[in-house]
Amino acid sequence: MRKNRVFWGAIAPLAAILSSLLLVSLILILRGVNPLEIFKVMISYGFSPRNLVSELNQTVAYYLAGVAAAIGFKMLLFNIGIDGQYRMGAFFGAVVGAAVNLPPVLHVLLIVVVAMIAGGLWAAIAGYLKVRRGVSEVISNIMLNFIAAAIIAFLLGEELLGILPEGSQNVQTRPIPVSGQMPTFKMFNGEVYSFLFVAIFVGIAYWVMLNKTVFGFNLRATGLSFRAARSSGVNAPGMIFVTTVLSGAIAGLVGIGTLLSDTHSYSMAFPSGYAFTGLALALLGRNHPVGIFFAAFLWSFLERAAPVLEYEGVPPEIVIVMQGTIVLAIVIAYEVVARINLRQQQRAVGKVNAELVIDKESK
Amino acid sequence: MATDAKKAATSTGKVKTFFKSPARITLVVAGIFFIISLVESLTGATDISSPGTSGATLRFAIPLLMAGLGGLWAERAGVINIGLEGMMIVGTWTAAWFGYLHGPLVGFVAAAIFGLASGFFHAVLTVKIGIDQAVSGLAINLIAAGGARYLSGIFFPPVGGDRTVSPPVDSFPTFTIPVIAPFLESIDAKNIFFISNLAGVFHGLTKDVSLVTMALLLLVPLTSWILWRSKFGLRMRFSGENPMAAESLGINVYRIRYIAISVSGMLASLGGAYLSLVASSVYREGQTAGRGFIGLATVIFGNWRPGGVFAGSILFGFTDALRVRQSESVMSLIMVAGIIATVLALYYSVSRQWKPGAISAVLALVAFWIHQRVDVIPQEFVTVFPNFATLIVLTFLAQRLTPPAMAGMPYRRGSE
Numbered sequence: 001m002r003k004n005r006v007f008w009g010a011i012a013p014l015a016a017i018l019s020s021l022l023l024v025s026l027i028l029i030l031r032g033v034n035p036l037e038i039f040k041v042m043i044s045y046g047f048s049p050r051n052l053v054s055e056l057n058q059t060v061a062y063y064l065a066g067v068a069a070a071i072g073f074k075m076l077l078f079n080i081g082i083d084g085q086y087r088m089g090a091f092f093g094a095v096v097g098a099a100v101n102l103p104p105v106l107h108v109l110l111i112v113v114v115a116m117i118a119g120g121l122w123a124a125i126a127g128y129l130k131v132r133r134g135v136s137e138v139i140s141n142i143m144l145n146f147i148a149a150a151i152i153a154f155l156l157g158e159e160l161l162g163i164l165p166e167g168s169q170n171v172q173t174r175p176i177p178v179s180g181q182m183p184t185f186k187m188f189n190g191e192v193y194s195f196l197f198v199a200i201f202v203g204i205a206y207w208v209m210l211n212k213t214v215f216g217f218n219l220r221a222t223g224l225s226f227r228a229a230r231s232s233g234v235n236a237p238g239m240i241f242v243t244t245v246l247s248g249a250i251a252g253l254v255g256i257g258t259l260l261s262d263t264h265s266y267s268m269a270f271p272s273g274y275a276f277t278g279l280a281l282a283l284l285g286r287n288h289p290v291g292i293f294f295a296a297f298l299w300s301f302l303e304r305a306a307p308v309l310e311y312e313g314v315p316p317e318i319v320i321v322m323q324g325t326i327v328l329a330i331v332i333a334y335e336v337v338a339r340i341n342l343r344q345q346q347r348a349v350g351k352v353n354a355e356l357v358i359d360k361e362s363k
Numbered sequence: 364m365a366t367d368a369k370k371a372a373t374s375t376g377k378v379k380t381f382f383k384s385p386a387r388i389t390l391v392v393a394g395i396f397f398i399i400s401l402v403e404s405l406t407g408a409t410d411i412s413s414p415g416t417s418g419a420t421l422r423f424a425i426p427l428l429m430a431g432l433g434g435l436w437a438e439r440a441g442v443i444n445i446g447l448e449g450m451m452i453v454g455t456w457t458a459a460w461f462g463y464l465h466g467p468l469v470g471f472v473a474a475a476i477f478g479l480a481s482g483f484f485h486a487v488l489t490v491k492i493g494i495d496q497a498v499s500g501l502a503i504n505l506i507a508a509g510g511a512r513y514l515s516g517i518f519f520p521p522v523g524g525d526r527t528v529s530p531p532v533d534s535f536p537t538f539t540i541p542v543i544a545p546f547l548e549s550i551d552a553k554n555i556f557f558i559s560n561l562a563g564v565f566h567g568l569t570k571d572v573s574l575v576t577m578a579l580l581l582l583v584p585l586t587s588w589i590l591w592r593s594k595f596g597l598r599m600r601f602s603g604e605n606p607m608a609a610e611s612l613g614i615n616v617y618r619i620r621y622i623a624i625s626v627s628g629m630l631a632s633l634g635g636a637y638l639s640l641v642a643s644s645v646y647r648e649g650q651t652a653g654r655g656f657i658g659l660a661t662v663i664f665g666n667w668r669p670g671g672v673f674a675g676s677i678l679f680g681f682t683d684a685l686r687v688r689q690s691e692s693v694m695s696l697i698m699v700a701g702i703i704a705t706v707l708a709l710y711y712s713v714s715r716q717w718k719p720g721a722i723s724a725v726l727a728l729v730a731f732w733i734h735q736r737v738d739v740i741p742q743e744f745v746t747v748f749p750n751f752a753t754l755i756v757l758t759f760l761a762q763r764l765t766p767p768a769m770a771g772m773p774y775r776r777g778s779e
C-alpha cells in the first residue's frame with residue numbers, strides 16, 4: 001500500500017519530465033542533431049565527479065528555495081518574493097558577519113539568524129499587505145523583488161557598505177573573518193558545503209512542523225479552507241502572516257551556503273531567479289521534503305550539464321526551455337489528474353444515488 | 364466606525380466626481396505643470412520641460428503602455444497575465460529577426476502574430492486546462508527568455524549578429540510635424556514663464572515622431588471604446604466581474620477570454636517590437652528589462668482603466684527618461700512633489716480632513732528635507748520608482764481601487 005502511494009505520487013512528475021524530454025528531443029531533431037547522443041553526453045558530463053560536487057552545492061541553495069516555496073504553497077500562498085528575501089538574507093548576513101568578531105560556532109550562528117530575520121522581515125511586508133490590505137502577494141512580491149535588488153545595489157556603493165577588491169570588477173561586501181566561515185567536507189574529490197546538513201535539517205524540520213505539530217495542523221487547515229479553519233478557532237489571518245514570514249526566513253538562507261563556504265562576501269554576482277526555481281521545485285516535488293530534494297538535484301544537474309551542449313553545436317539555453325516545459329507539464333498533469341478524480345467521485349456518488357432510487361422504486 | 368466609513372465614502376465620491384469631468388483633469392494637469400514651471404524658473408534646471416525629455420518620455424512610455432494595455436485586456440476578462448514580460452521578449456525577438464529579413468513593417472506584423480500566439484498559449488493553459496494563472500505566466504516568461512537566447516545563438520551569429528545581439532535592423536522613418544513644431548520651437552526659445560515650458564513639452568512631442576508611436580497611442584482610445592462602448596467590451600468586463608452570471612446569460616466566457624488574452628499577448632509583443640524597432644534598431648538580450656512587470660504595475664496604478672494605464676505609463680516613462688538624462692531634474696521633481704503635497708495638505712486642512720492632511724504635510728516635509736540635504740538621488744532608486752509607487756498605491760489606496768472582481772480566480776464552466 002505504502003509503495004503504491006509513492007508510485008502514484010511520483011508518476012505525475014515523471015510523466016512531466018518525460019514529456020518535456022520529448023519536446024526537447026523534437027527541438028533538437030529540428031536542429032539536426034541526435035537527441036539521444038546529446039542526452040548521453042549530458043549525463044556522462046553531468047555525473048563526472050567534479051560536476052557532481054558543484055551540483056550538490058547548488059542543490060543546497062535550490063533545496064532551500066524549494067522548501068520556502070512549499071511552506072507558502074501549503075497556505076495557498078504564491079511566494080514569488082523568494083528572490084528578494086534571499087538577497088536580503090544573504091546581503092545582511094554578509095554585512096553583519098563581516099562587522100562582528102565572535103567565537104567560531106557562535107559567529108556562524110549569528111549570520112544564519114541574521115539572514116533568517118532579514119528574509120523574514122522582507123517577507124513580512126508582503127504578509128502585512130496581504131492580511132491587512134488585501135493585496136495579492138504575487139503583485140506585491142514582484143514589486144518587492146525589484147525594490148530589494150535596488151536597495152542592495154545602492155547599499156553596495158563604495159562609500160557605503162561595499163568595497164572593490166584589487167583586480168576585481170565586482171563590488172562586494174567586506175569579507176567575513178575565518179571564525180564566521182563554514183568548513184567544507186571532501187566528497188567525490190571535491191569540496192561540498194557543510195551547509196548541506198543545515199539544508200537537510202531544514203527539510204526534516206519542515207516535515208515535522210507540518211505533520212507533527214499543532215502549528216502545522218493549523219497551517220494546513222487554513223490552507224485547505226480559510227473559513228473552516230477560522231470558524232473552528234484558528235487565527236487564520238495570523239497564520240497567513242506567520243507562514244509568509246516563515247517562508248521568507250527560509251528563503252533568507254538560500255544564499256548562505258555559498259556565502260559561508262565559498263565567497264565569504266556578498267557581491268552582485270550572486271545569481272537571481274531563485275523565486276521561480278523554488279516554486280517550480282515545490283511543484284515538482286509535490287511539497288514533500290524528499291521530492292523537493294530530487295527536483296532540486298535535477299535542476300542543478302540540468303544547469304551544470306548544459307555548457308557541454310556548446311561543443312555539440314546546441315545553444316545551452318535549451319535547458320531553460322526544458323525547465324519551463326517541465327513546470328508547465330507538471331501543473332497540467334496535476335490538473336488533469338484532479339479532474340479525473342473528481343469525475344470518478346461524482347460518478348461513484350451518482351451510482352450510489354441511482355441505486356437508492358431504484359431500491360425505493362422496487363419496494 | 365460607521366461615521367468613518369461614511370466619511371471615507373463621501374470623500375471617495377468627491378474624488379470620483381472631481382476627476383470625472385475632463386475640464387477638471389485638464390485644470391489639475393495645468394496646475395501641476397504650473398508648479399513645474401515655477402520650480403524650473405526658481406532653480407534654473409530646465410530639463411523637465413525640455414523637448415528632449417518629453418520626446419524621450421514618449422519613447423520610454425510606449426512599451427510600458429503596450430504592456431499595460433495588454434495586462435488590462437487580460438485582467439478585464441478575468442485572467443492575470445504575469446507572462447507579459449515573456450510576451451514582450453517574443454516581440455523584441457521576432458520583430459528584430461523578421462525585420463532584418465524583410466524590413467521593419469514585416470517585423471512589426473510578425474511580432475503581432477507571434478504575440479497573439481503566445482497570448483493564445485496562455486489562454487489555453489489558464490482557460491481551457493485551468494492551471495494556476497501565475498504559474499502559467501511565470502513559465503511563459505522563462506520559456507520565452509530561454510527560447511529567445513537559444514534561437515539567438517542559432518540564428519544571429521551566421522548573419523553578422525552576436526549570440527546576444529541581432530544584426531542591425533532598419534528603423535521606421537520619423538517625421539516632424541510641419542508648421543506646428545517650428546512654431547512651438549520659436550515660442551520655447553522666447554522664455555516666457557509657463558507658456559514657453561508648455562511649448563517645449565509639445566515641441567518634443569511633435570519633433571521626430573515615428574508613425575508607429577502615433578498608431579500605438581491610438582490604441583488607448585480604441586481600448587477605451589471597446590471596453591465601455593462595445594458589446595464585446597461589456598461581455599469582457601462581465602467575464603472578469605462575474606463569469607458564472609455571464610455564463611448563465613448565455614455569454615461564452617471561454618471564448619471571450621480566449622480573445623482577450625490573445626489580444627493581451629499581441630499588445631505586449633508590439634511593445635517589445637517597439638523596443639527593438641523604434642526605440643533602438645537591434646535586438647539585445649535583456650532588452651525588456653522588467654518592463655512587462657512595470658506594465659503590470661501600470662494596470663494597478665491606473666485602476667484598471669485605459670486612461671489610467673496611459674497616465675501611469677507616461678509617469679513611469681518620464682522617470683525612465685529622467686534616469687537616462689539628468690539627475691538634477693530628479694531633484695527638481697522632488698521639489699515639485701513637495702509643493703504638490705503642500706497644496707494637498709492645505710486643501711485637506713481647509714476641508715477638515717486631518718488624517719490625509721497630516722500625511723500630506725509629512726510627505727511635503729520629507730520632500731523638502733531630501734531636496735535640501737541629498738545631493739543626488741541614486742539611480743537605483745529612480746529605476747525602481749514605478750515598483751515603489753505601485754506598492755505605495757496598493758498600501759494606502761487599496762480600498763479605493765476597483766479591480767475586476769474575479770481577476771486571477773480560476774473559473775471552470777459549470778462550477779460554482
